Amino acid sequence: MYIHLGNDTCISDASVIGIFDIENTSVGKITKEFLSAAEKRGNTEYVSYEMPKAYVVCEDKKDGEKVYVTQVSPLTLRRRGSFSNENLKK
Secondary structure, three states: OOOEEOEEEEHHHHHHEEEEEEEHHHOHHHHHHHHHHHHHHHHEEEEHHHHHHHHEEEEEEOOEEEEEEEEOOOHHHHHOOOOOOHHHHO
């Protein structure tokens, strides 16, 4: 199954490592370093330049991992994928 991240970007839900709320998770030092390193390697794709709400970390066979920054909320992205409803926050 595929997840629509916004605009013309879709990814396979099988490649998803994690879906993260950008507001809550990007304040930590380790997360900031991870996102900065991904950006420097060119492994970050901005789906939209609107206010970002989430980032999705995916496996990429060529580059190791790819980070997608999107304006779609993390809960909406999880609902679009074939992830278990038991793991979703209400």
